[in-house]
Amino acid sequence: MSSDHSHLPSDIELRAKALESLLVEKGLVNPATLDAIIETYQDKVGPRNGAQLVALAWSDAEFRHRLLADAAAAAAELGFCGRQGEHLQAVENTPEVHNLVVCTLCSCYPWTVLGLPPVWYKSAPYRSRAVSEPRSVLFEFGTELPEQVKIRVWDSTSEMRYLVVPMRPAGTDGWSVEKLSSLVTRNSMIGVEAAMPPEQAAS
């Protein structure tokens, strides 16, 4: 990393740099376009989008209905649309059913509402095990579900993208949408964790 003074560029750093300078020299990429792309996914699009959708669904029964009926249209109401969110489906956790999302073939993920996927979501252990032993996967995230809760795993093999709507934590009656959204973690919208309990929320 750049803070490490003994650091020498690795092969992969040199390779990425060489490709970039070649493509810029050949006029195949515009450096300002690269910056615009990075800015979009590093600073603008991220899991706070999805958290707003979930918090709104918890607070507003009509919005919840729209989100579950057509999540792409409901997300567009808040301006969350674009690449990797064109065909969005919201799947709701209940006391009976727990949903978990994976992409075993690559790392498909609903960018418009969650941003870019975390490293673990793209890793071989998660991609291989989420569809064969989801309960042990959840356990590694500290999530233990009662035996009778049915687990449904969504393997994102098409351009459909899945957003988990976690259950609203108890003890949050009367909370504002904004305050509720602080309980909705990225991991809860992938389905590996529950939403944060209110006592853990930053006040």
Place this chain on the structure above:
Amino acid sequence: MRGGHDLGGRQGFGPIKPERDSAEPVFHSAWERRAFALTMATGLLGQWNIDQSRHARERQHPVAYLGQSYYENWLAGTERLLLEAGLISEQELAAGVAAAKTRSDLRVPGPDDARKILTSGGPAAREIDRPPRFAAGDAVMVRRRYTTGHTRAPDYAQGCRGRIHDLHGGHVFPDANSQGDPVAHHLYSVEFSSRELWGGDAETFEVLIDLWEPYLVHADANDK
């Protein structure tokens, strides 16, 4: 193809070891940021589609695919697509210096074009006039198919029986799209029991997989 990418149900990869949700940066180093942006920006040249770019990553040697990080695989895929499209040469890639002029027919998007394309997206849904072959509740089986090409029928589901959970309408068919043919077929959400996928000793759960019509047959049919 059953490359290093087709990971569902593979064993031996060990624990997941997630970083703490709130502490994880979007990119873990500067080169990841550049590899991501280069992949997106070259994709905007319109010389290949999403299935061709997935296939370019999948065609790597499985040892390379599994040994590399996600963005290393992206970078390798992007280099391959650029080479195969004739936009750069092996010599240029090795030297990092341009040797030949760029094709003049290419439109290179500027930052405003890119923002517009990224926020408007590119839907994969298509109107098709054929009625769907399957209805919700139908028992189906995933064909076992041999292909060295791109497919989105994961190996672990092939030969297994499930039930149609939902119909998504017509969607571009990846197997053909990766060959440059954007034909659409009906797409279904198909539900499988863990017992069917993994046998009776597995945990009890359900898996829902999006599968296109050509991947499926009626479960009572003999046309495996």
